[in-house]
Amino acid sequence: MNDVATTAGVALKTVSRVVNDEPGVNAATAERVRQAIDLLGYRRNDGARVLRRGRTASIGLIIEDVADPFYSGLSRAVEDVALRNDCLVFTGSSGEDPQRERKLVLAFCARRVDGLVIVPAGSDHGYLAPELSAGIHAVFADRPAGAGLDVDTVLCDNAGGARSGVAHLIAHGHRRIAFLGDSAAIFTAAERFRGYRQALEAAGLPYDESLVAMGTPEQARVQADLGRLIALDDPPTALFTGNGRTTVTTLRALEALRATTGPLDDHGATVRPLGAPGPRSLYPAGLDLAIVGFDDFELADMLTPAITVIAQDAAGLGRTSAELLFRRLSGDDPPAQRVQLPTHLIPRGSGELPPRSCP
Amino acid sequence: MNDVATTAGVALKTVSRVVNDEPGVNAATAERVRQAIDLLGYRRNDGARVLRRGRTASIGLIIEDVADPFYSGLSRAVEDVALRNDCLVFTGSSGEDPQRERKLVLAFCARRVDGLVIVPAGSDHGYLAPELSAGIHAVFADRPAGAGLDVDTVLCDNAGGARSGVAHLIAHGHRRIAFLGDSAAIFTAAERFRGYRQALEAAGLPYDESLVAMGTPEQARVQADLGRLIALDDPPTALFTGNGRTTVTTLRALEALRATTGPLDDHGATVRPLGAPGPRSLYPAGLDLAIVGFDDFELADMLTPAITVIAQDAAGLGRTSAELLFRRLSGDDPPAQRVQLPTHLIPRGSGELPPRSCP
DNA sequence: GTGAAAGCGCTAACAG
DNA sequence: CTGTTAGCGCTTTCAC
Numbered sequence: 159m160n161d162v163a164t165t166a167g168v169a170l171k172t173v174s175r176v177v178n179d180e181p182g183v184n185a186a187t188a189e190r191v192r193q194a195i196d197l198l199g200y201r202r203n204d205g206a207r208v209l210r211r212g213r214t215a216s217i218g219l220i221i222e223d224v225a226d227p228f229y230s231g232l233s234r235a236v237e238d239v240a241l242r243n244d245c246l247v248f249t250g251s252s253g254e255d256p257q258r259e260r261k262l263v264l265a266f267c268a269r270r271v272d273g274l275v276i277v278p279a280g281s282d283h284g285y286l287a288p289e290l291s292a293g294i295h296a297v298f299a300d301r302p303a304g305a306g307l308d309v310d311t312v313l314c315d316n317a318g319g320a321r322s323g324v325a326h327l328i329a330h331g332h333r334r335i336a337f338l339g340d341s342a343a344i345f346t347a348a349e350r351f352r353g354y355r356q357a358l359e360a361a362g363l364p365y366d367e368s369l370v371a372m373g374t375p376e377q378a379r380v381q382a383d384l385g386r387l388i389a390l391d392d393p394p395t396a397l398f399t400g401n402g403r404t405t406v407t408t409l410r411a412l413e414a415l416r417a418t419t420g421p422l423d424d425h426g427a428t429v430r431p432l433g434a435p436g437p438r439s440l441y442p443a444g445l446d447l448a449i450v451g452f453d454d455f456e457l458a459d460m461l462t463p464a465i466t467v468i469a470q471d472a473a474g475l476g477r478t479s480a481e482l483l484f485r486r487l488s489g490d491d492p493p494a495q496r497v498q499l500p501t502h503l504i505p506r507g508s509g510e511l512p513p514r515s516c517p
Numbered sequence: 518m519n520d521v522a523t524t525a526g527v528a529l530k531t532v533s534r535v536v537n538d539e540p541g542v543n544a545a546t547a548e549r550v551r552q553a554i555d556l557l558g559y560r561r562n563d564g565a566r567v568l569r570r571g572r573t574a575s576i577g578l579i580i581e582d583v584a585d586p587f588y589s590g591l592s593r594a595v596e597d598v599a600l601r602n603d604c605l606v607f608t609g610s611s612g613e614d615p616q617r618e619r620k621l622v623l624a625f626c627a628r629r630v631d632g633l634v635i636v637p638a639g640s641d642h643g644y645l646a647p648e649l650s651a652g653i654h655a656v657f658a659d660r661p662a663g664a665g666l667d668v669d670t671v672l673c674d675n676a677g678g679a680r681s682g683v684a685h686l687i688a689h690g691h692r693r694i695a696f697l698g699d700s701a702a703i704f705t706a707a708e709r710f711r712g713y714r715q716a717l718e719a720a721g722l723p724y725d726e727s728l729v730a731m732g733t734p735e736q737a738r739v740q741a742d743l744g745r746l747i748a749l750d751d752p753p754t755a756l757f758t759g760n761g762r763t764t765v766t767t768l769r770a771l772e773a774l775r776a777t778t779g780p781l782d783d784h785g786a787t788v789r790p791l792g793a794p795g796p797r798s799l800y801p802a803g804l805d806l807a808i809v810g811f812d813d814f815e816l817a818d819m820l821t822p823a824i825t826v827i828a829q830d831a832a833g834l835g836r837t838s839a840e841l842l843f844r845r846l847s848g849d850d851p852p853a854q855r856v857q858l859p860t861h862l863i864p865r866g867s868g869e870l871p872p873r874s875c876p
Numbered sequence: 877g878t879g880a881a882a883g884c885g886c887t888a889a890c891a892g
Numbered sequence: 893c894t895g896t897t898a899g900c901g902c903t904t905t906c907a908c
Contacts (some may be wrong), residue, residue: 159901169879174903182877199647204627205573206901209564209884216607216628223593224608225832227815230589234582237610241617246624248575249583249608251596258600265605268563269575288558409819456586457816460768473584518885528895533887541893565885568900879908884901891896 159200166194177202208270216246217483218266218274220259223251228402228453228472229277232299235476236275243484245272256280267294273483275299275476283307295486299479301345302496310486311496312479316346316452319468319501320353321360323450324398326466326503328361331513332396332448336369336387338380338408339400347372350400350452369394375403381411388415395513396448405451405458405465412447448511450503459506466509470501518559525553536561567629575605576842577625579618580636582610587761587812587831588636591658594835595634602843604631615639626653632842634658634835642666654845658838660704661855669845670855671838675705675811678827678860679712680719682809683757685825685862687720690872691755691807695728695746697739697767698759706731709759709811728753734762740770747774754872755807764810764817764824771806807870809862818865825868829860 159177163170168187175183176191183191194200208214219236221229233249240247248266252259259279263286266274273295281304290296290309297310327335337354340347351372358365368390371383387394399405451458454469478497503509518536522529527546534542535550542550553559567573578595580588592608599606607630609621618638622645625633632654640663649655649668656669686694696713699706710731717724727749730742746753758764810817813828837856862868 170901171879171903172877175878178903184877187877199651201647201651202627203568203629203901204624205564205629206568206884207903209562209568209886209901210903212884214564224583224596225586225589225593227584227586227589230584230586230592233589233608234584234610237583237608241609241621246607246609246628248605249592249596250600250605251593265563268561269605270562270564288560292558292560406816406819413819455816456814457765457820460765460772461816461819462821529885530887530895531893534894537887543893546893562885565900566887568885568902569887571900877908880906882903882905884903886900888899889897892894 159202161198162191162194162200165198166191214270214272215244216248216269216271217480218248218250218263218269218271219276220250220252220262220266220274221277222254222279224249225251226403227456228470231472232277232476232479235473236480239477239480239484243487245484252277252279254279256282260285263289267292270294272487273297275479275483276303277301278303280304295483297479297483297486299475308494310479310482310494312475312482312499313496314346314470314475314499315501316349317353317356319470319503320350320398320400320452321357322353322501322503323452323466323468323509324354324357325360326505326509327396327398327448327450328357328363330396330448330510332394333363333513334366334369334392334394335363335396335398336371336394337398337400338383338404339370339372340404341374342372347400354398372400375401375407377407377410377414380404380407381414384408384411384415394447396450396511399449399451402451402453402455405449405453405467406455408449408451409461409465446511446514448509448513450509452501454504461508463508463511464506466506467504468501469504471499474499518561520557521550521553521559524557525550573629573631574603575607575628575630576839577607577609577622577628577630577633578635579609579611579621579625579633581613581638583608584610585762586815590831591636591835591838594832595839598836598839598843602846604843611636611638613638615641619644622648626651629653631846632656634838634842635662636660637662639663654842656838656842656845658834667853669838669841669853671834671841671858672855673705673829673834673858674860675708676712676715678829678862679709679757679759679811680716681712681860681862682811682825682827682868683713683716684720685864685868686755686757686807686809687716687722689755689807689869691753692722692872693725693728693751693753694722694755694757695730695753696757696759697742697763698729698731699763700733701731706759713757731759734760734766736766736769736773739763739766740773743767743770743774753806755809755870758808758810761810761812761814764808764812764826765814767808767810768820768824805870805873807868807872809868811860813863820867822867822870823865825865826863827860828863830858833858 159173163173173191176188224230237247250262256279267289275297277300283304299312302311303309342348373379399408450466452468454467458465518532521532532550535547583589596606607625611618615638626648634656636659642663658671661670662668701707732738758767809825811827813826817824
């Protein structure tokens with residue numbers, strides 16, 4: 159900047175004025191400055207600018223994993239809102255590891271981001287308190303903050319969504335509905351499980367613990383649980399899966415289980431799709447289970463049968479969180495609020511299959 | 518920092534030493550400083566630190582769209598490498614818009630990121646030249662930089678992958694193979710088209726322009742092209758799709774076309790999956806086309822038939838690009854190189870279907 | 877309209 | 893082992 163000033167034969171401050179389009183500079187002078195800038199290839203250093211002005215015009219986004227379509231949809235929405243506010247975004251994947259989350263958040267804070275959108279991995283966010291009182295705003299998305307933190311939160315209607323999905327299966331005649339979900343330690347999984355129980359209760363159906371399988375969405379675990387469910391004396395006729403990953407894993411597990419039972423009959427067995435109409439005599443090893451999954455996913459409509467889902471709005475989650483954040487950054491300071499986004503059921507076939515007639 | 522120093526009764530520099538774990542501080546003094554830090558809730562301002570030290574320990578990543586699984590996989594890999602190098606990453610989606618790309622890149626540069634990983638949208642990157650000569654390193658991923666820019670580049674073997682996919686179809690007896698791809702203006706699309714032609718030539722098959730349909734992967738456009746292909750006097754027996762999005766869109770278009778033809782026969786028509794064995798008499802409206810798609814996608818193996826693909830390694834692209842970048846950041850300065858990553862064919866069924874016997 | 881001086885929060889270089 | 897000084901590149905404040 160100094161060099162530019164010298165070259166243009168003006169003072170430093172004049173260059174600053176030109177660079178920032180501040181009023182009160184003679185057009186001719188400004189032109190001379192601009193020429194010097196081009197000549198020297200000068201670029202303003204925003205880091206230094208930030209140091210002086212206080213605001214960094216950047217926010218931090220912490221999610222579980224950018225590579226997960228749910229979070230990448232959320233990311234994109236946050237990014238769009240940020241860009242609209244002339245704000246850059248640092249992105250970090252926590253990988254569901256509270257330590258990594260903490261490290262990222264603190265690194266972002268050290269860079270003095272103006273605000274944070276956090277999909278929390280851990281449940282203890284005490285480390286954030288000093289940052290918040292230092293003036294960094296945070297919005298929690300998808301999952302609430304641990305106890306003691308008073309921040310804006312944007313959630314999906316997890317319980318309500320699960321409730322309507324399970325009610326849908328009940329409406330289609332199912333009485334024995336299994337719940338396959340993520341680990342109960344995860345907020346969304348617990349909420350969806352709560353919705354499952356509410357739906358059973360509302361329909362006057364008994365809750366049977368043996369129909370519940372919660373844990374990591376690994377193929378091996380899901381398959382083992384599914385094997386156990388299918389082998390029950392009174393097996394389920396329908397499955398409710400608690401998130402996108404679990405739904406897909408369950409579908410794979412079902413296919414794997416079918417593969418071990420050999421051809422079902424001569425009715426196109428080699429390509430017989432998941433749950434396609436066909437003989438049901440081989441149940442419990444057969445695959446005529448109805449399925450409703452929480453969370454929509456690409457190609458759900460192209461499977462056979464197409465998968466009925468409770469769709470949640472990842473982009474809406476991101477957009478709403480970011481908008482809440484920017485409202486605060488622009489000075490608005492209402493008490494912390496909790497927003498809940500609706501979900502909706504998309505019937506596609508798998509959730510409308512009737513219960514198997516008999517074993 | 519000043520306050521901490523005063524509180525601890527030491528000089529500013531000692532606080533700096535403690536904060537940065539520099540050696541040569543009395544344990545007791547350090548402890549006093551740490552107490553003052555806790556008491557005051559002091560956090561080092563990395564922005565100021567950066568201003569002084571020169572390196573920002575941050576990089577910028579520009580991709581087309583984080584919400585696209587290909588790019589989100591790439592993102593995650595870049596992020597992981599960055600974290601391993603104690604480096605933060607600014608992410609920006611260009612949305613295939615050269616203006617937005619430019620804006621993002623320049624914003625990142627103004628923040629003085631140490632380097633950039635760019636999946637370019639435009640083909641003119643002249644605006645980057647001054648930044649590069651100002652010492653910001655850039656690596657181009659997935660697509661090369663426009664002319665005149667001498668930068669590291671990491672690409673997939675687009676032509677080779679397409680060649681092997683088309684050769685695979687030829688090996689399975691196909692002679693009339695259509696190419697459905699992205700707009701020819703996009704580097705990867707052009708390369709894959711080149712591979713398609715090479716494969717035809719290697720097999721001594723004629724190139725027929727009427728079998729080629731390149732453009733945006735919109736449902737309407739793909740469906741129209743597909744309708745045209747199917748209505749040809751000598752229609753294709755196989756399709757090669759040029760990228761993941763096009764593959765999925767093609768599958769949807771095929772399904773839509775099938776829906777308009779009504780039930781094919783009494784053989785489970787209501788759930789008859791894409792290309793399942795069955796009567797072929799209804800071709801050209803039937804769907805017994807073999808398909809090989811460039812780019813793997815989730816659930817490709819769960820469709821019926823499962824989709825044969827040429828898999829490219831999005832994460833590998835991201836990892837390699839980031840590693841190349843960090844090698845340069847650590848002082849290494851070889852001439853700009855171009856790395857090409859291999860692709861591999863995953864046979865799953867759709868690519869092994871034989872040509873229809875006759876119309 | 878323009879400019880000079882102070883200082884944002886930190887670290888490098890050199891004393892003591 | 894600890895402290896002092898200068899200055900990173902910019903904006904703010906106030907004077908001309």
